[in-house]
Amino acid sequence: MSDPREGLTVTHRRYIPYSHAHYAGDLVDGAYVLGLFGDAATELCVRTDGDEGLFASYSDVQFRAPVRAGDVLETSAVLVRAGTRSRVMDFEARVVCRSRPGGSGSAAEALPEPIVAVTATGTVVVPPPAN
Template sequence: MSDARVGLRVVHRRYVPYGHAHYAGGLVDGAYALGLFGDVATEVCIRTDGDEGLFASYSQVRFVAPVRAGDVVEVVATVTRVGNRSRTVEFECRVVCRGRPEAGVSAAVVLDPPLVAVTATGTVVVPGPAPGGAAGAVVTPL
């Protein structure tokens, strides 16, 4: 029996502010992408289980290209496995736009295809079902 939550995909986009530059050349530290993975994982847990959940671990993180101040990044989380309380999630951080300071102080370009910067596999955990009720109930806002 397959679980409908497997394959769920959540996408966030964010502009990387210049205040986050940490190294020469406007380079942003790797922890920036990991923080974004935590944000998108929170939405995954809300969508799958009606709870923010908690990040338990990363089993693999790869930094494959730089993220720089002035970039627009797209962070994608895809649920690949659902356990009793754990969810395995594949993450990818892609640079979709990049600043071009050599062309002008505010010049930028859309990257097509996007540049994959960071990938990871992570595990999140959610609470079990509440006594007398099911976890993950979807609540419709008023």
Template structure:
């Protein structure tokens, strides 16, 4: 296990059209937050050997839309280590986007990627998993 400030985990995911919730093939903001929950769980397993619980978000910024047909990369990074809590920062970036004007399956790699969502949150691990961690 690697419990240190700066440790990060990254996931990539294709956003299927079945997840579009609004006009313009937009997905709702909760879609990105669900991805943050998944990557936070993965990070906690790596750092503490436990899935953890999300205690709460201290900030969430929706900066650009996530759309069906996007390839999204989400990263969670440890920013603070407490006795049983860990503060995390999250970013969701759109790496690829559908280009339906060129054809039904056309898509583009975005250079640079679009920063769609940023957030900060606290997760909590049980005492057994947190043994040996740095003090709060």
């Protein structure tokens, strides 16, 4: 029997400011996206357990496409397994808007199809229920 909380999804969107570019081509480091996954995991735990939880591990992190300053990222966390105290989640970060080089300095566009930039699986631990 599966837990009725499994399948719950939380989605955040965030503009990536140019102050977060660390590399040539305005690239943003992968740790920035992992932090966004942590934010989505926190909300998911609050919704399922009334607690922020504590991130225990990431597994199978895949950096599939670049994330750049000026992007708008849509980050989702899906609860895939709820144990007694552990919560396993799948994460996906998609670029939904991107700056457009060659136009004005602030030119940007909403992408017709999101670009999957990062995927991961992570485990969060929550405290035992109060008696």
